[in-house]
Amino acid sequence: QLQLQESGPGLVKPSETLSLTCTVSGGSISSGGYFWGWFRQPPGKGLEWIGTIYYSGSTYYNPSLKSRVTISEDTSKNQFSLKLSSVTAADTAMYYCARSLKEAFEAFDIWGQGTMVTVSS
Amino acid sequence: QSALTQPASVSGSPGQSITISCTGAISDVGGYNYVSWYQQHPGKAPKLMIYDVSNRPSGVSNRFSGSKSDNTASLTISGLQAEDEADYYCSSYTSSTTLVFGGGTKLTVL
Numbered sequence: 001q002l003q004l005q006e007s008g009p010g011l012v013k014p015s016e017t018l019s020l021t022c023t024v025s026g027g028s029i030s031s032g033g034y035f036w037g038w039f040r041q042p043p044g045k046g047l048e049w050i051g052t053i054y055y056s057g058s059t060y061y062n063p064s065l066k067s068r069v070t071i072s073e074d075t076s077k078n079q080f081s082l083k084l085s086s087v088t089a090a091d092t093a094m095y096y097c098a099r100s101l102k103e104a105f106e107a108f109d110i111w112g113q114g115t116m117v118t119v120s121s
Numbered sequence: 122q123s124a125l126t127q128p129a130s131v132s133g134s135p136g137q138s139i140t141i142s143c144t145g146a147i148s149d150v151g152g153y154n155y156v157s158w159y160q161q162h163p164g165k166a167p168k169l170m171i172y173d174v175s176n177r178p179s180g181v182s183n184r185f186s187g188s189k190s191d192n193t194a195s196l197t198i199s200g201l202q203a204e205d206e207a208d209y210y211c212s213s214y215t216s217s218t219t220l221v222f223g224g225g226t227k228l229t230v231l
Contacts, residue, residue: 037220039167046124046210046222046223046224046225047159047161047167047210047212047222047225048222049212049219049220049221049222052220060218060219061219062122062219062220063122063217063219064122096166096167098166098167101169101172101178104155104172104173105155105214105218105220106155106156106157106172106212106213106214106220107155107157107169107172107173107178108157108167108169109169109172109178111166111167111168112166113166114166
């Protein structure tokens with residue numbers, strides 16, 4: 001069945017760019033009708049939507065992060081990626097990637113296990 | 122965009138029913154039938170429990186149900202079980218083509 005796995009550095013310095021990749025197995029990110037999303041959760045706090053990429057390549061971002069976020073896809077590697085620039089300690093969080101139900105922008109039914117990213121010098 | 126409003130905590134005894142509310146605005150919850158609910162156990166990824174206000178994904182117990190009235194969506198869990206103890210989050214599509222989450226509700230099974 002479809003599985004998602006986040007990967008990337010667990011420690012990022014302040015002001016640098018956080019880069020994470022979500023590798024999809026058991027299915028193709030090019031499959032029509034699905035949204036692929038990034039989410040995060042600071043320690044002890046709630047979930048936050050970062051942004052979403054549609055299979056067609058269209059992207060949608062959280063307005064509060066939009067100036068710093070880029071989500072892209074690499075269909076040849078069956079991956080999609082997150083870049084968050086100019087990070088601060090407030091960006092320390094567990095980061096999750098997920099896939100939506102078909103044509104359901106808001107409903108993500110398959111999630112990666114998450115990867116913890118700490119912003120610290 | 123403003124976060125949706127959920128109670129910080131709710132509790133109930135095994136076998137009882139509980140309801141968690143999620144209040145937004147006409148620009149999100151009230152304007153679209155695109156509200157989802159997630160269950161999250163400590164140290165685990167969220168699990169989709171309800172989507173499009175009241176639909177259950179395959180494999181989710183029918184003890185979980187969702188509804189909406191005006192700008193407030195609700196998640197009801199009937200026949201409460203110990204394994205239902207978790208954090209619950211609502212999310213909604215918004216008029217800006219974005220997603221917004223609630224702050225989360227901690228469910229304690231007494």
